[in-house]
Amino acid sequence: MADYNAPVKDMKLALNHIARLTELSSMPVFEDASDDMVSAILDEAARVARDVVGPTNWEGDQTGLKLDESGVVCPECFHDAYSQYAEGGWGSLQFDPEFGGQGMPYLLSVSVMEMWQSANMAWGLCPLLSQGAVECLSINASDELKGIYLPKLISGEWAGTMNLTEGGAGSDLSQVRCKAEQDGDHYRITGEKIFITWGDHSLTENIVHLVLARLPDAPPGVRGISLFLVPKYLVNADGSLGEYNNTKPLSIEHKLGIHASPTCVMGFENSVGYLVGELNRGLACMFTMMNNARLGVGLQGVAISERAYQQALNFANERIQSPAVGHKEPGPIMRHGDVRRMLLTMKALTEAGRALTYDACGSIDFSHHAEDPERREKEKARAALLTPVVKGWCTEFAQEVTSLGVQIHGGMGYVEETGAAQHFRDARILPIYEARMVFKPWI
Amino acid sequence: MADYNAPVKDMKLALNHIARLTELSSMPVFEDASDDMVSAILDEAARVARDVVGPTNWEGDQTGLKLDESGVVCPECFHDAYSQYAEGGWGSLQFDPEFGGQGMPYLLSVSVMEMWQSANMAWGLCPLLSQGAVECLSINASDELKGIYLPKLISGEWAGTMNLTEGGAGSDLSQVRCKAEQDGDHYRITGEKIFITWGDHSLTENIVHLVLARLPDAPPGVRGISLFLVPKYLVNADGSLGEYNNTKPLSIEHKLGIHASPTCVMGFENSVGYLVGELNRGLACMFTMMNNARLGVGLQGVAISERAYQQALNFANERIQSPAVGHKEPGPIMRHGDVRRMLLTMKALTEAGRALTYDACGSIDFSHHAEDPERREKEKARAALLTPVVKGWCTEFAQEVTSLGVQIHGGMGYVEETGAAQHFRDARILPIYEARMVFKPWI
Numbered sequence: 001m002a003d004y005n006a007p008v009k010d011m012k013l014a015l016n017h018i019a020r021l022t023e024l025s026s027m028p029v030f031e032d033a034s035d036d037m038v039s040a041i042l043d044e045a046a047r048v049a050r051d052v053v054g055p056t057n058w059e060g061d062q063t064g065l066k067l068d069e070s071g072v073v074c075p076e077c078f079h080d081a082y083s084q085y086a087e088g089g090w091g092s093l094q095f096d097p098e099f100g101g102q103g104m105p106y107l108l109s110v111s112v113m114e115m116w117q118s119a120n121m122a123w124g125l126c127p128l129l130s131q132g133a134v135e136c137l138s139i140n141a142s143d144e145l146k147g148i149y150l151p152k153l154i155s156g157e158w159a160g161t162m163n164l165t166e167g168g169a170g171s172d173l174s175q176v177r178c179k180a181e182q183d184g185d186h187y188r189i190t191g192e193k194i195f196i197t198w199g200d201h202s203l204t205e206n207i208v209h210l211v212l213a214r215l216p217d218a219p220p221g222v223r224g225i226s227l228f229l230v231p232k233y234l235v236n237a238d239g240s241l242g243e244y245n246n247t248k249p250l251s252i253e254h255k256l257g258i259h260a261s262p263t264c265v266m267g268f269e270n271s272v273g274y275l276v277g278e279l280n281r282g283l284a285c286m287f288t289m290m291n292n293a294r295l296g297v298g299l300q301g302v303a304i305s306e307r308a309y310q311q312a313l314n315f316a317n318e319r320i321q322s323p324a325v326g327h328k329e330p331g332p333i334m335r336h337g338d339v340r341r342m343l344l345t346m347k348a349l350t351e352a353g354r355a356l357t358y359d360a361c362g363s364i365d366f367s368h369h370a371e372d373p374e375r376r377e378k379e380k381a382r383a384a385l386l387t388p389v390v391k392g393w394c395t396e397f398a399q400e401v402t403s404l405g406v407q408i409h410g411g412m413g414y415v416e417e418t419g420a421a422q423h424f425r426d427a428r429i430l431p432i433y434e435a436r437m438v439f440k441p442w443i
Numbered sequence: 444m445a446d447y448n449a450p451v452k453d454m455k456l457a458l459n460h461i462a463r464l465t466e467l468s469s470m471p472v473f474e475d476a477s478d479d480m481v482s483a484i485l486d487e488a489a490r491v492a493r494d495v496v497g498p499t500n501w502e503g504d505q506t507g508l509k510l511d512e513s514g515v516v517c518p519e520c521f522h523d524a525y526s527q528y529a530e531g532g533w534g535s536l537q538f539d540p541e542f543g544g545q546g547m548p549y550l551l552s553v554s555v556m557e558m559w560q561s562a563n564m565a566w567g568l569c570p571l572l573s574q575g576a577v578e579c580l581s582i583n584a585s586d587e588l589k590g591i592y593l594p595k596l597i598s599g600e601w602a603g604t605m606n607l608t609e610g611g612a613g614s615d616l617s618q619v620r621c622k623a624e625q626d627g628d629h630y631r632i633t634g635e636k637i638f639i640t641w642g643d644h645s646l647t648e649n650i651v652h653l654v655l656a657r658l659p660d661a662p663p664g665v666r667g668i669s670l671f672l673v674p675k676y677l678v679n680a681d682g683s684l685g686e687y688n689n690t691k692p693l694s695i696e697h698k699l700g701i702h703a704s705p706t707c708v709m710g711f712e713n714s715v716g717y718l719v720g721e722l723n724r725g726l727a728c729m730f731t732m733m734n735n736a737r738l739g740v741g742l743q744g745v746a747i748s749e750r751a752y753q754q755a756l757n758f759a760n761e762r763i764q765s766p767a768v769g770h771k772e773p774g775p776i777m778r779h780g781d782v783r784r785m786l787l788t789m790k791a792l793t794e795a796g797r798a799l800t801y802d803a804c805g806s807i808d809f810s811h812h813a814e815d816p817e818r819r820e821k822e823k824a825r826a827a828l829l830t831p832v833v834k835g836w837c838t839e840f841a842q843e844v845t846s847l848g849v850q851i852h853g854g855m856g857y858v859e860e861t862g863a864a865q866h867f868r869d870a871r872i873l874p875i876y877e878a879r880m881v882f883k884p885w886i
Binding site for chain 2: 037168255257320322328368399413415416424431432
């Protein structure tokens with residue numbers, strides 16, 4: 001099985017020559033993002049992705065998950081990988097220095113995030129979801145909630161989740177039945193959520209659930225949904241962890257892929273929840289999280305394609321077979337025109353997808369930090385236009401690329417030990433995530 | 444999970460109005476294949492596929508296989524399904540009455556074979572391979588071998604396999620190293636083969652391995668390969684089973700799909716083998732088997748697509764979700780235009796693939812039985828032209844159709860218990876089987 005080596009050169013090409021990182025770096029707000037600093041960050045992230053996270057991918061897939069009295073039990077190797085990720089400050093690159101972030105361009109963090117997703121997509125969902133929670137709270141939460149939760153989420157000490165879907169309702173959020181009742185300055189949340197990615201685990205000491213629920217007197221449909229922050233453990237005034245807050249993983253799904261990413265049915269029972277944003281405006285708050293989550297899913301399409309490509313390239317160079325045209329002796333299958341065609345298709349789609357994704361993410365940075373308000377608006381509209389394209393296209397071509405990865409391996413590709421099949425299975429979730437194109441093609 | 448109901452009406456449309464079954468039935472050789480008889484056969488096969496074989500599909504996938512001292516252990520439910528298949532005479536439809544066959548058109552047997560492949564593709568590979576062995580022996584074996592082996596293979600009491608590939612050689616048969624040494628009127632076979640589908644099992648009391656091997660003084664490359672019949676148990680003069688013939692499953696592969704189809708590494712050690720066809724002409728003999736095997740693989744593409752379609756159709760009618768355009772209340776997702784688009788794409792590809800496959804198979808019947816020798820030649824050429832198209836296209840669209848089947852289920856499609864993911868995993872073997880298009884696009 002091939003190691004994952006982050007394509008730092010390709011990434012820099014997309015960052016600097018397509019997504020305008022050099023222009024971002026020239027802004028005062030990003031003065032720390034010098035070319036040298038960017039190189040140092042990418043090189044070090046590449047090392048961690050190759051040596052620490054990458055090797056957990058296959059083991060995680062084969063070990064899978066267990067649910068016992070203590071909650072979800074992850075593959076042992078995930079703990080060390082996560083600790084090194086958190087201790088390296090990898091989750092804080094793009095966030096506000098006020099809460100412990102490093103104030104780097106979001107765009108740069110996207111390159112680094114691509115590496116985690118290539119290295120281990122199942123594991124990488126935990127950081128990805130946590131970053132989504134940070135974005136959502138940064139925009140919508142009260143200063144008090146921000147002060148308590150953001151530093152821990154940004155440092156990676158705690159993880160975040162998004163709890164939208166309920167049984168029988170799928171993508172239709174108007175059907176949310178999860179109940180919220182006021183109880184002094186907070187709320188009590190009771191109900192069940194399904195398909196909750198990384199809904200429970202012990203990689204972090206606390207988990208911050210963002211939960212859509214409905215007050216008893218709320219209007220019907222999506223206009224009656226509010227967003228609540230529901231921690232796994234309550235937080236004491238001194239910041240230490242308090243009581244368990246009844247956020248229980250009731251079961252985990254048995255899935256086609258991302259076997260090591262716990263997809264939980266979560267039960268909340270009288271759990272303390274704190275309102276995020278305004279009452280009955282929960283969907284709008286959640287969407288601030290989902291926008292970047294959708295870019296993240298597109299990025300996963302690029303990432304898993306890159307990993308599948310590296311695996312197939314390695315195999316094509318090592319596997320000796322029938323003499324190719326113009327050769328008398330058997331040689332590497334790389335010599336066959338059709339193998340090269342498949343590899344180049346994989347490479348071309350992956351690089352194009354990376355360029356598109358980074359470019360959209362660059363626009364998000366400009367939409368926040370460009371000096372000219374008109375330009376900020378323009379970049380915001382551009383990001384909004386590109387987001388569904390990134391999500392739709394990169395998740396679609398990831399199906400083709402990972403399938404070609406299997407095909408290049410021939411019969412060996414169908415054997416799980418080779419590793420190509422895992423990428424193919426893992427990738428299949430991507431066009432399903434974050435609301436299917438079917439019902440909501442516009443998001 | 445939806446039951447499998449054979450689309451008998453669609454099958455008859457393709458049989459009669461595209462593949463010319465009515466013309467075949469009007470020939471004296473097929474006088475028994477009356478319209479009533481065809482209907483009776485299809486209806487009864489549909490019942491067995493629905494009630495007996497179909498229900499084993501999911502259980503087989505989840506139970507998988509074990510290899511112990513006794514050999515490969517199949518899911519328990521496979522035994523009863525196979526017994527009913529054999530006792531019903533389902534393996535004998537198209538074969539020569541001289542050896543116990545029913546003398547029906549090959550084309551009709553293809554419809555019935557489609558049902559087994561839809562009902563359980565992993566299980567269905569056992570009958571499919573056995574029929575390939577019958578075809579190969581019918582054309583190439585001596586009368587003595589035919590007399591001993593064909594009746595038992597045709598009745599389904601014994602099963603057949605094809606042993607081509609060796610470790611490190613993949614599709615490159617010129618590299619065959621398996622050794623054959625003359626020993627009186629037979630040969631002794633020693634060597635290892637990989638990727639041997641249904642290489643061992645106890646569904647039948649004997650297994651007839653067709654093995655490519657090389658005599659010590661044979662010319663190098665493909666011109667030095669001979670074909671041998673190597674039974675699991677030797678056959679006594681009275682037809683009873685004799686000694687174990689050292690045909691040992693050394694390991695089984697851990698695969699992406701068709702979990703219940705044992706893919707074996709087979710070891711032969713001084714095993715008695717009987718020459719099939721002429722010395723050093725083994726590849727040509729094997730190709731008589733591979734031609735129909737490739738049509739069979741294309742047929743599997745049609746079959747798994749049909750199964751995935753039925754599963755998705757059932758889900759789309761039962762699953763209630765967001766109100767569709769023109770509706771105020773939530774209703775079945777079938778109401779959504781894009782769900783209908785996906786279902787119709789699945790259906791259209793499946794029906795077109797069935798028409799093409801049946802049509803090619805009809806030409807094979809005409810190539811054998813048409814009165815006019817010129818027409819026989821023409822139909823033979825037509826079948827030869829269509830065979831790689833059937834194999835290539837039907838296995839490719841099966842990827843799209845089974846993937847759409849997952850997509851229609853949304854998140855539920857990624858959960859194994861729904862069943863859509865199994866079809867997607869199972870289908871992925873099809874473009875790999877029977878020599879990759881990469882190296883041998885012409886076959």
